[in-house]
Amino acid sequence: MTKRVLFLINPVSGIGKQKSVERCIETDLDHNKLSVDISYTQYKGHARELAGQAVGNYDVVVAVGGDGTVNEVASKLVGTETALAIVPAGSGNGLARYMQIPMRMNKAVQCLNSFLEKKIDTMKVNQYCSVNVAGIGFDAHISHNFEGKKLRGPLGYLQLITTEFASYKSENYLLKIDGKIYDRKAFLVSFANSSQYGNNIHIAPNALIDDGFIDVSIIHDFAKINAPAMIISLLDKSINKNDKDEVVRAKLIEIEHPTELKAHIDGEPVLLGNKATIQILPLSLKVIVPPKDLLEISILDPIKEIIPNITESLGLDSNWTKKLSEYFNGLYNP
Numbered sequence: 001m002t003k004r005v006l007f008l009i010n011p012v013s014g015i016g017k018q019k020s021v022e023r024c025i026e027t028d029l030d031h032n033k034l035s036v037d038i039s040y041t042q043y044k045g046h047a048r049e050l051a052g053q054a055v056g057n058y059d060v061v062v063a064v065g066g067d068g069t070v071n072e073v074a075s076k077l078v079g080t081e082t083a084l085a086i087v088p089a090g091s092g093n094g095l096a097r098y099m100q101i102p103m104r105m106n107k108a109v110q111c112l113n114s115f116l117e118k119k120i121d122t123m124k125v126n127q128y129c130s131v132n133v134a135g136i137g138f139d140a141h142i143s144h145n146f147e148g149k150k151l152r153g154p155l156g157y158l159q160l161i162t163t164e165f166a167s168y169k170s171e172n173y174l175l176k177i178d179g180k181i182y183d184r185k186a187f188l189v190s191f192a193n194s195s196q197y198g199n200n201i202h203i204a205p206n207a208l209i210d211d212g213f214i215d216v217s218i219i220h221d222f223a224k225i226n227a228p229a230m231i232i233s234l235l236d237k238s239i240n241k242n243d244k245d246e247v248v249r250a251k252l253i254e255i256e257h258p259t260e261l262k263a264h265i266d267g268e269p270v271l272l273g274n275k276a277t278i279q280i281l282p283l284s285l286k287v288i289v290p291p292k293d294l295l296e297i298s299i300l301d302p303i304k305e306i307i308p309n310i311t312e313s314l315g316l317d318s319n320w321t322k323k324l325s326e327y328f329n330g331l332y333n334p
């Protein structure tokens with residue numbers, strides 16, 4: 001039976017990879033199995049509208065773009081029989097990297113031919129849907145300041161992080177996690193469905209996307225001199241072993257804050273008001289996953305190209321440059 005597929009393409013996401021997708025659709029899909037339609041998004045929120053209209057009319061909606069596009073599409077597919085597929089074309093591609101979806105456009109498109117479905121958890125953050133990682137604190141601060149920046153991709157994030165890091169001050173957060181109170185001064189608090197933000201930067205290395213739990217990662221206030229070690233631990237998936245990281249697995253988190261909570265949902269900036277509720281929605285979304293022969297196992301980490309910028313911005317010597325390079329030349333596995 002022919003599967004009905006709708007491609008939703010964000011023409012302005014990330015670094016421009018999506019421009020070649022129509023050619024891949026023509027050459028890399030099995031058109032005997034798949035009936036394809038293509039739509040281009042025209043404004044923020046348009047992918048969400050189109051995905052909502054697709055429910056019941058298509059078997060799968062393909063998000064061609066970055067984490068924001070994936071989130072928009074997924075938010076309308078949660079709890080339905082219509083599956084999400086991802087052709088990563090963004091800056092971070094967090095969920096795609098976690099699920100080992102190929103970063104090469106043609107290979108990602110080819111995953112649709114096998115039509116392997118997997119159910120994954122999603123999170124509800126107040127009125128918002130999150131499929132990957134949400135958070136408050138420094139990562140949310142960066143998300144809000146990154147919006148509208150001309151320089152996109154990992155280098156844009158790095159530039160902003162190095163600019164904002166020195167002056168950012170940790171805040172006190174009152175968290176109620178599965179009924180237990182946590183009063184913490186934190187640099188950031190992440191709510192992780194998958195293990196990583198994107199670009200193989202792992203904030204919750206043990207997070208599983210289908211276990212019915214949120215991994216709450218509380219990064220306590222730390223001395224700025226320890227920043228290089230923190231960066232390394234995010235890259236080699238050892239952040240959970242750092243004594244400044246407190247991890248709690250939970251189903252329900254409630255937050256109260258004296259001022260409005262700036263947050264990010266899958267990297268997109270949002271405002272949550274003075275109260276926030278984060279809850280897990282177990283196995284609520286169908287996702288197309290790669291067959292074994294298309295799993296992304298090579299390391300094409302976009303950060304590798306900007307290691308000199310990282311070390312220079314943080315005032316590190318050549319030994320740190322060498323150490324970072326080792327992770328991205330084969331010693332570090334996503």
